[in-house]
Amino acid sequence: MIEEIIFESYGINPEREEAGGKYPSFISGPTIYSIIPLGEVNQDELKERKMMADQLINQGDRYVADFVMANHGGFVSEAEEQPFVLVAVRTLHEPRSHQLGRKVAKFHYRARGISEPIKVCSRIGQWKELWEQRIDQLEQIWNEKLKAHPNNPFEEEFIATFPYYMALGETAIQYLVDTEIDDTPTASDSGTVCYDRFTSETWNGKYCIKNPFEWIFDHGSRDIAEWVRHHYLHNQHTYQPGVSTFMSDYQTIGPLSSFSSRLLYSRLMFPIHYYEVVEEYFSSPTEARANELEEQIQTMANTSTYYEEFLRRFYEIAHIPSKQLRLPDVSWL
Template identity: 25%
Template sequence: MQSFIFDYYGYNVSEIVDSHFDYKGYRFTLISTTETDANIAKLDEFVTNLRQNFADDVVYFVKNRYNQYISLNESTSILLLTYKLSPIHLDALLKMHQIYYNFNQSRLNLNEIISLWEQRIDYLENQCLVILNFDNPSHKDLYEYVMYAIGMAENALQYLTDLRIDFKDPFIATLTHRRIKKLDKWEIFNPFNLIFDHSSRDLAELYRNDIIDLNQLLDLTKQYQYQIKDYQYLLARVLFPVSVFDVLEDIYLDKNYDYTDTIYNAIQAQEKHIQKVKILYKTMIQSMNIRPIRWLDLN
């Protein structure tokens, strides 16, 4: 891989770890892609806009010696992205929400989100669950948690359906993220992690992954001047489970790998997530006119 990097990009590196290497204060990351050079060029136009607002914080594309984004390595299309190695703080994310609020009159499409969540639940129930091996204790334990998680997901869907019925005005969108597992530049400015959605999508990720606590979450919602519909969308986002769904999909895609440790880590994360959901839910039910979920009140 070192020779590939030198041949295509001119960097003479001694070591590559987990598809990345550091060079003169910058981190470079190699990723495979199925996109065309033209599509990456279009995405890079938006990255240029980001760089005008965030300068060296942004993750950006590196073109190869042939002035192209995509390089071929053993028939695999490869992209090289880079960013300056330095810390990033929550303020950068809040600034992103502010700058790109209503960017190009972007709106949240509730119908699309409902459809995507319904498709994922159907996929999990009808394709992924059926391949679990109940002679394996970890698979049996996972099944129980997935069934509970599906109940949470269905309640999250009901909140979205209620929103679609009760509030006719569309949500104004801003620049958010598919996932935020930690607060660093790769997570916040990776162009493939960016998506236009409601700001609460990010707040839910921050809360879910212990980047902010409940008090910080509520302070941010006040700062953003959330109304009831915004809180309801936030609650739906927090409710929709991730950890056990992700590992179930991984098992479906690679049935031969031993996921025992991953399963129990996901179950532990799910238990913690359920408690965070209950705390947020009770706080919202007490102070806002949001439809209650009876089974969350049981304990």
């Protein structure tokens, strides 16, 4: 059915299905196509995603999926009353783990300079508000559980640990606010294309597909922080060489400004990994997943001093000259 619609709408003959990705995909000739279902059609959002993709393609990124225009002259088609967009990229193979930091920096560099403002997809300047909302919602749950008395090991651990992680989050917010007051962004601090959670898995897989529907527009320190956080959490005792290499490679394109360094540090300090575990637990997961989350919160509680040590030493490990840039310390870490 969908093959017929693709042929009718685009004149493309799907040769074989490509499984394993986030979106339904197929190959035709040397190109891989992904079908992006749209919950609702927001023309402003689509325009921004196309602008971001065009910028990167025009700057030479061969892995960015481009919008495919349909025979009717637009980008949105329908299958069974479900609107969708088709995006395409050539099936290029490359060892993508090599110098990943440098590849991320080049991606950020190429994505700067979009001629029109990005609004719908932007998260620039919103961290403080979003972080405060997150803490407020969890504090409300914490108060409710405290009054009702915890009735399982996860709730007991949550009651015991949340005040510490709330304080850490509030310290991160203060560090962010001080940065925005005291420091001045440079040209390299202008907005760029980012991912919600960039990790070493983001560009992995059989084909590297940089899909515009997985992007947001933000400060580049977002991607750096999320890669570093993910790497640390999966390599708690052996993270230093990987972080050091990634940060060195990233800074071969250009050293981080003091503003970037401080934004990066505030994001690392904000314990989103803890908050997400709690949020998922209280959104009624399966019993098996609830058991996994219980293990995760206990591990975090038992290793919180390791994370403090990681934060204490981060600038040094990341080759960021904190004294030269006059970056403030967090005294209680």
